[in-house]
Amino acid sequence: xxxxxxxxxxxxxxxxxxxxxxxxxxxxxxxxxxxxxxxxxxxxxxxxxxxxxxxxxxxxxxxxxxxxxxxxxxxxxxxxxxxxxxxxxxxxxxxxxxxxxxxxxxxxxxxxxxxxxxxxxxxxxxxxxxxxxxxxxxxxxxxxxxxxxxxxxxxxxxxxxxxxxxxxxxxxxxxxxxxxxxxxxxxxxxxxxxxxxxxxxxxxxxxxxxxxxxxxxxxxxxxxxxxxxxxxxxxxxxxxxxxxxxxxxxxxxxxxxxxxxxxxxxxxxxxxxxxxxxxxxxxxxxxxxxxxxxxxxxxxxxxxxxxxx
Amino acid sequence: xxxxxxxxxxxxxxxxxxxxxxxxxxxxxxxxxxxxxxxxxxxxxxxxxxxxxxxxxxxxxxxxxxxxxxxxxxxxxxxxxxxxxxxxxxxxxxxxxxxxxxxxxxxxxxxxxxxxxxxxxxxxxxxxxxxxxxxxxxxxxxxxxxxxxxxxxxxxxxxxxxxxxxxxxxxxxxxxxxxxxxxxxxxxxxxxxxxxxxxxxxxxxxxxxxxxxxxxxxxxxxxxxxxxxxxxxxxxxxxxxxxxxxxxxxxxxxxxxxxxxxxxxxxxxxxxxxxxxxxxxxxxxxxxxxxxxxxxxxxxxxxxxxxxxxxxxxxxxxxxxxxxxxxxxxxxxxxxxxxxxxxxxxxxxxxxxxxxxxxxxxxxxxxxxxxxxxxxxxxxxxxxxxxxxxxxxxxxxxxxxxxxxxxxxxxxxxxxxxxxxxxxxxxxxxxxxxxxxxxxxxxxxxxxxxxxxxxxxxxxxxxxx
Numbered sequence: 132x133x134x135x136x137x138x139x140x141x142x143x144x145x146x147x148x149x150x151x152x153x154x155x156x157x158x159x160x161x162x163x164x165x166x167x168x169x170x171x172x173x174x175x176x177x178x179x180x181x182x183x184x185x186x187x188x189x190x191x192x193x194x195x196x197x198x199x200x201x202x203x204x205x206x207x208x209x210x211x212x213x214x215x216x217x218x219x220x221x222x223x224x225x226x227x228x229x230x231x232x233x234x235x236x237x238x239x240x241x242x243x244x245x246x247x248x249x250x251x252x253x254x255x256x257x258x259x260x261x262x263x264x265x266x267x268x269x270x271x272x273x274x275x276x277x278x279x280x281x282x283x284x285x286x287x288x289x290x291x292x293x294x295x296x297x298x299x300x301x302x303x304x305x306x307x308x309x310x311x312x313x314x315x316x317x318x319x320x321x322x323x324x325x326x327x328x329x330x331x332x333x334x335x336x337x338x339x340x341x342x343x344x345x346x347x348x349x350x351x352x353x354x355x356x357x358x359x360x361x362x363x364x365x366x367x368x369x370x371x372x373x374x375x376x377x378x379x380x381x382x383x384x385x386x387x388x389x390x391x392x393x394x395x396x397x398x399x400x401x402x403x404x405x406x407x408x409x410x411x412x413x414x415x416x417x418x419x420x421x422x423x424x425x426x427x428x429x430x431x432x433x434x435x436x437x438x439x440x
Numbered sequence: 441x442x443x444x445x446x447x448x449x450x451x452x453x454x455x456x457x458x459x460x461x462x463x464x465x466x467x468x469x470x471x472x473x474x475x476x477x478x479x480x481x482x483x484x485x486x487x488x489x490x491x492x493x494x495x496x497x498x499x500x501x502x503x504x505x506x507x508x509x510x511x512x513x514x515x516x517x518x519x520x521x522x523x524x525x526x527x528x529x530x531x532x533x534x535x536x537x538x539x540x541x542x543x544x545x546x547x548x549x550x551x552x553x554x555x556x557x558x559x560x561x562x563x564x565x566x567x568x569x570x571x572x573x574x575x576x577x578x579x580x581x582x583x584x585x586x587x588x589x590x591x592x593x594x595x596x597x598x599x600x601x602x603x604x605x606x607x608x609x610x611x612x613x614x615x616x617x618x619x620x621x622x623x624x625x626x627x628x629x630x631x632x633x634x635x636x637x638x639x640x641x642x643x644x645x646x647x648x649x650x651x652x653x654x655x656x657x658x659x660x661x662x663x664x665x666x667x668x669x670x671x672x673x674x675x676x677x678x679x680x681x682x683x684x685x686x687x688x689x690x691x692x693x694x695x696x697x698x699x700x701x702x703x704x705x706x707x708x709x710x711x712x713x714x715x716x717x718x719x720x721x722x723x724x725x726x727x728x729x730x731x732x733x734x735x736x737x738x739x740x741x742x743x744x745x746x747x748x749x750x751x752x753x754x755x756x757x758x759x760x761x762x763x764x765x766x767x768x769x770x771x772x773x774x775x776x777x778x779x780x781x782x783x784x785x786x787x788x789x790x791x792x793x794x795x796x797x798x799x800x801x802x803x804x805x806x807x808x809x810x811x812x813x814x815x816x817x818x819x820x821x822x823x824x825x826x827x828x829x830x831x832x833x834x835x836x837x838x839x840x841x842x843x844x845x846x847x848x849x850x851x852x853x854x855x856x857x858x859x860x861x862x863x864x865x866x867x868x869x870x871x872x873x874x875x876x877x878x879x880x881x882x883x884x885x886x887x888x889x890x891x892x893x894x895x896x897x898x899x900x901x902x903x904x905x
Contacts, residue, residue: 299715
């Protein structure tokens with residue numbers, strides 16, 4: 132009787148445990164199901180589909196696609212006359228705009244964190260451009276960059292410097308785009324500011340007791356403790372810079388003389404102007420691999436320079 | 441907490457998940473249907489067919505289109521038209537996405553090159569049967585206009601507005617001319633154009649203050665358009681007759697580009713000056729130099745007549761045909777019809793049955809019917825592809841040079857193009873830029889472009905067999 136009772140209890144316990152464990156396991160998936168379904172449908176599937184189509188001559192206009200092997204990739208690296216131009220332009224853009232954006236955003240955040248009056252107002256002002264529609268912003272910037280009446284050249288004139296042909300000189304068009312990229316650093320400023328406000332004040336007080344000045348505080352306390360935030364902003368800025376498109380598309384359309392032909396614009400032209408979706412998919416895969424590789428490199432390097440504590 | 445968990449058995453959970461998944465799958469399979477207007481849900485059999493009409497007739501022209509829609513719906517109580525104006529800068533992207541989605545709008549506005557591409561890929565429905573069944577007389581259109589929308593002997597759209605009148609016009613600002621005490625006529629040759637442009641171009645240390653004329657546009661696309669326009673006024677051509685070879689780099693092509701580069705450098709002080717002078721949002725605005733007496737000669741398309749009514753109705757102006765190269769005995773003034781921006785309206789193949797028929801009826805209204813597409817262009821003071829519409833004397837009330845507009849249409853040549861023409865013209869635009877910026881001589885730039893363009897053309901023919 133006792134033996135039967137024990138067996139029964141074991142069965143009940145086992146079933147009870149199963150009833151308890153399985154739902155917990157599944158409930159987690161139920162809760163993330165909306166995101167998961169959307170991720171599979173709108174992220175994973177298009178990514179995998181893009182990989183597949185990069186090996187075809189798909190036009191997406193109804194014509195049956197053919198498998199072309201690595202031909203799209205070979206064309207990009209060897210036959211496309213604008214591929215390397217787009218690559219070098221994009222490297223130039225990223226190489227300057229990302230570090231510049233981080234330095235300027237960090238400097239602005241430091242300024243806002245210094246206890247000046249109206250921090251909330253300034254924070255709003257800096258963030259505002261991030262929510263201004265791209266087309267409206269570009270129109271404003273076209274006027275700012277105007278050679279004859281633009282505000283930038285007016286400033287240069289006040290300094291006794293010659294006017295610059297920002298949008299018509301191939302040498303200056305990319306710097307113009309880079310300057311314009313600073314327009315949308317508001318989000319980075321807010322993130323830096325949040326990071327700065329998380330640094331314990333006692334550290335500065337202790338340093339002051341030891342005779343540290345502002346410069347020492349910045350380099351020995353602020354920057355080291357901000358490295359996780361810098362790392363985050365660096366990754367986000369890199370990914371965003373690789374995908375930069377709107378400003379070049381609307382303001383310069385890749386010109387003058389292809390000086391602002393960014394990689395995404397080149398990809399867009401093949402996808403939506405020439406209906407060469409297979410080739411555009413190959414360009415997208417190359418971009419994905421480069422972004423992935425660079426992000427991974429930055430992530431690995433972060434062990435040496437990011438201080439988590 | 442644990443009680444709540446316990447009450448949800450694995451079986452219940454799986455049922456729940458299965459239910460959610462099935463509901464999601466079913467929801468995804470339901471075709472997108474435009475919501476029926478209130479009060480009509482009770483009678484689905486008589487529910488009107490809704491035509492989603494994608495177009496780029498925005499701003500003041502949207503209201504004109506709405507008036508045609510109102511008339512059309514009155515004449516066809518069973519059909520509703522949704523006027524869905526698309527942002528121009530993302531037009532191509534939206535068009536592609538809509539077609540690839542499998543649920544495109546019933547009627548799409550597209551350029552000739554796009555229409556040929558879709559027709560070639562079997563994505564849009566030919567309109568021949570509808571035209572024949574309804575006894576439509578296609579001779580009412582100019583031959584060059586209706587001819588733009590045939591692909592492999594099948595008709596895929598009817599035109600509105602004209603594909604011609606895009607490159608053939610030369611307008612002179614008489615206010616500027618007379619203010620300078622000049623009585624010159626509209627330049628007819630390249631030499632006359634150079635002389636007049638030189639006299640009216642003012643340049644200071646920041647660039648052009650006033651411009652006599654520019655022979656190049658401000659974008660890659662515009663540069664290709666201008667090169668082709670001048671090429672045809674030098675008796676050149678883009679392709680050979682059977683469209684198997686590109687021909688823009690023949691002797692006339694090199695001569696044309698050399699002239700464009702020389703003109704730009706010598707008269708306008710270089711292409712950077714020109715780009716700076718015309719820098720701006722691009723759309724027609726009152727800020728454009730033409731409306732502010734800072735540009736003497738303009739080479740616009742016929743939409744200028746509508747914009748002039750808006751921005752400078754009091755301007756004194758004259759017009760003629762695009763100047764030709766008088767040094768070439770075979771050359772004459774002629775415009776290109778259908779090379780770029782010949783607009784048509786297509787019905788995707790996936791639109792079938794009554795919806796297709798309703799869509800074709802709407803296409804007929806905005807192209808073939810004089811009180812539809814004909815009325816629409818007349819309100820804008822621009823010509824119609826329908827001959828009869830252009831004979832209306834009321835055109836002269838807003839345009840004293842209407843006879844010259846009609847003459848310019850007659851000078852247009854319908855250019856045969858391939859479905860890959862958008863890519864070819866970008867290659868040409870790149871070559872024009874390279875020559876203007878001094879990266880290559882005109883001959884070198886065109887030779888390189890020929891190599892690239894020929895490869896694109898060969899690729900097309902090898903795929904299409």
